[in-house]
Amino acid sequence: MKPPCMIVVQYILPTIRVLIMKDLIQKHNMRKIGASRKMELTPAAITQYMKGARGKAFTDEITKSEKTMKIISDLADALARNDIPAKDIIDKLCEACSTIRAEGIICGLHQEKLPALKECTCAICERSVC
Numbered sequence: 001m002k003p004p005c006m007i008v009v010q011y012i013l014p015t016i017r018v019l020i021m022k023d024l025i026q027k028h029n030m031r032k033i034g035a036s037r038k039m040e041l042t043p044a045a046i047t048q049y050m051k052g053a054r055g056k057a058f059t060d061e062i063t064k065s066e067k068t069m070k071i072i073s074d075l076a077d078a079l080a081r082n083d084i085p086a087k088d089i090i091d092k093l094c095e096a097c098s099t100i101r102a103e104g105i106i107c108g109l110h111q112e113k114l115p116a117l118k119e120c121t122c123a124i125c126e127r128s129v130c
Contacts, residue, residue: 007109008097014055015062016072016096017041021049023076030080038079061105068103071096 017039024035036046048054062068075092078084084092100106 007106007113011057011109012062012097012100012106013093014049015058016055016093018049018055018059019062019069019072020076020079021046023073024080027073027076028080058105058109062100065099065103065105068096068099071099 021035021039021041024030024038025032030038032046032050033043036043039046045054071092075084075089075096078088078092
């Protein structure tokens with residue numbers, strides 16, 4: 001059985017990366033190469049994010065969450081200032097993921113992609129999804 005975190009890795013984290021990258025480039029006037037260094041990604045990965053080849057699937061859903069967008073913006077600001085340790089980056093990413101789950105943004109995707117989870121009741125959305 002696949003755990004629900006697979007959805008996060010496959011769909012949510014790439015979308016969060018896209019949103020952070022866009023913030024770094026647009027709000028902080030970084031070039032793609034600078035954003036790629038800040039995010040520890042290759043310039044090729046940044047190009048794929050910019051073209052929508054990666055991380056596009058959940059952009060609309062996540063941008064509707066004010067709380068998640070605040071977390072993403074704060075993370076981009078800290079990355080731009082170079083004043084965030086790796087542990088805090090991970091904590092912020094986990095906070096964004098928790099917020100997305102708590103708001104039920106990924107419930108439909110869980111139902112679609114992980115049908116084995118339908119036998120359980122999800123504590124987040126209280127539907128038969130995980």
